[in-house]
Amino acid sequence: MNAPDHHFPPALPLPTEMLDALRAAFAERCSTALAVREQHGRDESVFDVPPPQAVVFAESEAEVARVVALCAQHRVPVIPYGAGSSLEGHLLAVRGGISLDVSRMNGILRIDAEDLTVTVQPGVTRKALNEALKHEGLFFPIDPGADASLGGMAATRASGTNAVRYGTMRENVLGLRFVSANGEVVRTGSRAKKSSAGYDLTRLLIGSEGTLGVITELTVRVHPLPEAVSAAVCFFPSIDAAVRTAMQVIQIGVPIARCELLDANAIRAVNAHDKLGLTEAPMLLMEFHGSEAGVAEQAAAVQELAADHGGEAFEWATTPEARTRLWTARHHAYLSGLQMRPGCRAVTTDTCVPISRLAENINASVAEVEAAGLPYFIVGHVGDGNFHMAYLLDPAQPEELATAERLSAQMVARAIALEGTCTGEHGIGLHKQGFLRDETGDEAVAVMRAVKAAMDPLGILNPGKIFVN
Template sequence: MTTAYGTIDQTFLNQLHTLTDKDRVSTSKALCEQHGTDESYHKAQAPDVVVFTLSTKEVSDVVKLCAKHKIPVIPYGTGTSLEGHIAALHGGVCIDLSQMDKIVEARPQDMDVTVEAGVTRKALNEYLRDTGLFFPIDPGADASLGGMASTRASGTNAVRYGTMRENVLALTVVTPNGDIVKTASRAKKSAAGYDLTRLYVGAEGTLGIITEVTLRLYGIPETISAAVCPFPGLEEAVNTVISIIQCGIPVARMELLDDRQMYAVNQYSKLDYEVAPTLFFEFHGSPSSVEEQIEMVKSLAEDFGGKNFQWASQLEDRDRLWNARHNAYYAALALRPGCKGVSSDACVPISRLAEAIMATKQDIEDSFLDGTIVGHVGDGNFHTLFAFMPDDEKELAEAKRLNARIVERAIAMDGTCTGEHGIGHGKMKYLESEFGEAGLEIMRSLKKALDPDNIMNPGKIVAL
């Protein structure tokens, strides 16, 4: 299917101006280019217009206009995605939701909150601070919650608290014809019909635009304790993780950084951790349960040669530790000023994790390109960042080759090509090897049924 898209001319722009304040519609080249640029290596592609919407109703009005003229619509949160999700491959209108940043309603008694799509994860937790509750999902970037829902994001807490898949209770979505749909009630569970919430979580704006998100919240644990522990080798660190998961110890965070990544983190965050494969831990619970978890983890780590636990129980020490971890991507890029990164995102069953990571390490050693490994290893998910110089096609080709190897290995292990970054247009070629032609055909059917004119973020997830 090739869609003939409409043209964005002055008539269209005039109509757009009637729907919002004039100063919230822009065709400025710089602004459009910025809105077509994410944090990845994929080629930027600017939309023709950017509209800053202030309400679900405005999003609906803009989408209706675009639907009428068959103009592509690309939703934009913070622009921190990594697979070309926001590239305007066919031009069109970028709907920037960052000014939809209101907390609609927090309901501490139900441990849930409804936010506009533009609220970021840090802003939400800032807002919640006095309620004793928090929202755990934390991708590296301070992404918008609408964007996080759209890419089915996760992060360091997912091993204990799940991903956006488990933590979105309901969504408000503007469909491709401009209808406004609430995907679910606030009931904790429901068996009422097709799971519309999970249909849009991870759909990357290709089936509609998420404008509001209702999220589960959690009580801030009575006790939080964090630690860093170096290991003699990568395999020992990974095997410690596997043992911890298989023992069912409910660690809240368990992150792996290889020696090269630790070097980068030290440089970037001005720290002096030992340059060795290292696990970052966090434990949540009552004082006695945290103590119990720590004892068990220490004992398992020691079995694999991990001895020098460095503790951070004070809030500011923990913040420093996790900020260093969250900046790992930027730290690795900073090793080569001016470089860009290709980040892999494989996720495999935990029993295959050591094999997957060791083979990846070997790939890096065999390559002329530098690579760092960092991972949400409790979930079987790890990233390898290959830093390449943007003008060096040989380096980019090598980074892509290595990424492809990692993906193929993950799929062969009954894992996935992406644990949390999503498909965008960067990983579309891997969907068929992961799901087979029949699976891909179902995805195409869903897209065609819900967006027959292919105007919603076209060219992402599935090609029509």
């Protein structure tokens, strides 16, 4: 299945009455300036879509409700906007409408250190939250790389480098508040560790990509800062050797906190960007959390496994400064990779498969892109079976985009055939709509559509996303 061929017809003009009401209520926080609209009409995807017709900056839940209610009254699309770091076209105004920016709703409302929970507004970013938490000896583990907002991370069911040990947003959001399609505020969940009360509306909203409601508040789990943290890098003769090491680490039960793969192309890119001087070979970047003795035991077990697969130059980074330098380079991998081909655009695809099938998936994907001759790089959260392939293409060469989409489709089809998923953490957005049907089947998609129709009967909440129209 190829990604859908998207055509975006011109949006209908905003009703004058509605625009006047927004300007009266929000003054300069309602903008129709082209520069502001363009900023809110672009993410990291390859889609070129006209920007939203207006941008409203909300500063409270009541203001979010007011905007959504106005949009419902006039049947105008509304697209939630956080940090703008999505990869699959989630925030693009494919049918025009209002971009509802909640980045100014960035308050940390409550820290309950004894219960290991925190309540925040949706515009709080993960870095800001962790800066506030470190004084309590706590941290929030979900780390998708970008300094994303927690509202956006919940809406896309984000995960990232720590997911192998701490889980994803699905496991770490206890409850939330959201504004429904008719402008009403709905509360879900609680601060309790578990509940069997009714439908799990919290999980329904997580991963809904702004199509069922606008998240206005979240209560999340946090974790004690570990007594000891140590990071290590190890280089391998092949991607296959690195991946098989990661697979065995998980299969024997080592509680590793992070296990990241960078291929030789990604290493070359981060070396140039961050002046690191790492060996340009497939590398695992690992991190261990626990007691001093526990960390040492985990590391020794991993080092022995790595040696069995030809891993060498096992290097430790035990100081915070050395660890930060390595992880900063890992987080820069995407932007560093783009600089390998100046002026390029990237088609990025992520899949996730059962850990036992990971090597098969990556090896076949590498063989396909090498045969096609398209520049690329790979990074991956290989500890949980998830990896990302970035195809670098010249935007002036449409045949390169066609090649990248063909390779992406082959990679996704293989992941689904291996009993995996078309996306481990990017989400569906615009890019993977056809693949959702391939993965779940018509019956499941019909149920999802029924939920959407029940919760958003006018279809105003981030329309055109998730489902093939």
